Amino acid sequence: MLLLALESSCDETAVAILRGEPRQPAQILASEIASQIELHRQYGGVVPEVASRNHSLHLRPLVEQALQHAGVSIHDIDAFAATSGPGLASSLLIGATAAKAMAAAAGKPFLAINHLEGHLLSPFVETGIVPPHLALIVSGGHTLLLDVAAPGRYVKLGGTRDDAAGEAFDKVAKMLCLPYPGGPEIEKTAAGGNKQAFAFPRSMMKEPGFDFSFSGLKTAVLYTLSERNPETGTASPEELPDLCASFQEAVIDVLVTKTIRAAKHAGRDIIALSGGVSLNKTLRAAFEAACKKHALTLATATPGLCTDNAAMIAFAALLRAFEGHASPLDADIDPNLPLVAAGNAG
Numbered sequence: 149m150l151l152l153a154l155e156s157s158c159d160e161t162a163v164a165i166l167r168g169e170p171r172q173p174a175q176i177l178a179s180e181i182a183s184q185i186e187l188h189r190q191y192g193g194v195v196p197e198v199a200s201r202n203h204s205l206h207l208r209p210l211v212e213q214a215l216q217h218a219g220v221s222i223h224d225i226d227a228f229a230a231t232s233g234p235g236l237a238s239s240l241l242i243g244a245t246a247a248k249a250m251a252a253a254a255g256k257p258f259l260a261i262n263h264l265e266g267h268l269l270s271p272f273v274e275t276g277i278v279p280p281h282l283a284l285i286v287s288g289g290h291t292l293l294l295d296v297a298a299p300g301r302y303v304k305l306g307g308t309r310d311d312a313a314g315e316a317f318d319k320v321a322k323m324l325c326l327p328y329p330g331g332p333e334i335e336k337t338a339a340g341g342n343k344q345a346f347a348f349p350r351s352m353m354k355e356p357g358f359d360f361s362f363s364g365l366k367t368a369v370l371y372t373l374s375e376r377n378p379e380t381g382t383a384s385p386e387e388l389p390d391l392c393a394s395f396q397e398a399v400i401d402v403l404v405t406k407t408i409r410a411a412k413h414a415g416r417d418i419i420a421l422s423g424g425v426s427l428n429k430t431l432r433a434a435f436e437a438a439c440k441k442h443a444l445t446l447a448t449a450t451p452g453l454c455t456d457n458a459a460m461i462a463f464a465a466l467l468r469a470f471e472g473h474a475s476p477l478d479a480d481i482d483p484n485l486p487l488v489a490a491g492n493a494g
């Protein structure tokens with residue numbers, strides 16, 4: 149089956165074409181991304197109106213580029229998919245409407261996909277098989293621990309009560325006058341620092357349950373900055389690496405501790421990491437070491453599939469399509485689309 153998927157939930161316009169058969173590694177024939185990071189950097193974050201306008205500008209040429217790279221014609225595509233939420237309403241509408249229009253014109257099925265399911269399944273694109281596992285999604289807007297029995301069978305164990313992990317990276321980077329997006333900048337700067345220089349809090353780490361909270365950590369960084377440098381309120385170049393390393397370590401410590409505990413609680417021996425924050429090499433190394441210690445297996449997505457992309461959306465759609473699912477053409481977008489229905493919150 150050949151599937152074309154669009155992703156436009158935030159500031160990346162993405163198109164992917166995947167070839168897949170049930171329980172076979174999916175073949176990514178094309179995965180195109182028109183990133184708007186440079187455009188939004190001047191504002192220090194994503195501006196919704198700018199994002200949606202650029203999605204409409206980029207989408208059509210990107211679809212043509214994807215078809216060309218994949219070496220297939222639009223007539224060969226068996227199903228069309230798009231992210232239907234969560235995300236920015238005006239951005240989601242562009243991709244979802246375009247995918248529906250293509251599906252209607254071609255007389256082929258349309259699949260509306262949850263962006264978070266795309267992230268969740270991204271570590272398994274290369275094998276095509278999703279084993280029962282414990283999933284940690286760490287992205288710009290979410291920090292979610294889920295028990296995964298099979299694709300589509302998700303039980304939420306915990307989530308963030310305030311900021312997401314990626315959001316904490318981005319906000320702390322802003323305080324430190326580092327460019328947007330902050331995650332990669334903090335990782336780079338932390339490489340030369342001492343992770344024990346500042347004793348930042350590990351919120352909710354010892355509490356029972358699997359929820360997270362990162363706003364206290366963000367505030368602790370803010371207080372440290374205003375205490376040390378009351379005139380500027382930001383970090384001096386000398387203390388920047390230590391601050392980044394100590395902040396990063398506090399985030400990683402909580403994520404690793406709670407995820408290992410959740411895996412044991414759920415009785416899973418595989419942990420899968422996804423989302424943009426899972427690109428962080430120090431975080432990956434900490435998870436690798438902890439999984440080794442606890443005899444667990446770690447699954448991660450290849451770097452190109454960690455931040456927003458359409459290949460992960462196409463893979464989630466393929467798994468649905470194999471089951472004979474399709475979405476109605478009047479399926480709406482939902483900026484707050486939950487991954488797990490409220491009654492199944494675990």
Ligand code: ATP
Nearest residue numbers: 287288289290314329331332423424425428455456
């Ligand atoms: P969501 O999927 O929740 O809607 P999103 O799509 O914006 O949010 P992603 O694209 O998965 O999130 O990831 C972007 C986030 O990942 C940003 O917050 C960014 O700072 C963070 N990030 C990217 N690279 C790194 C890194 N090396 N270390 C830490 N964080 C990182």
Ligand code: FE
Nearest residue numbers: 267287455456
């Ligand atoms: Fe995302």
Ligand code: MG
Nearest residue numbers: 158159288456
């Ligand atoms: Mg993004």
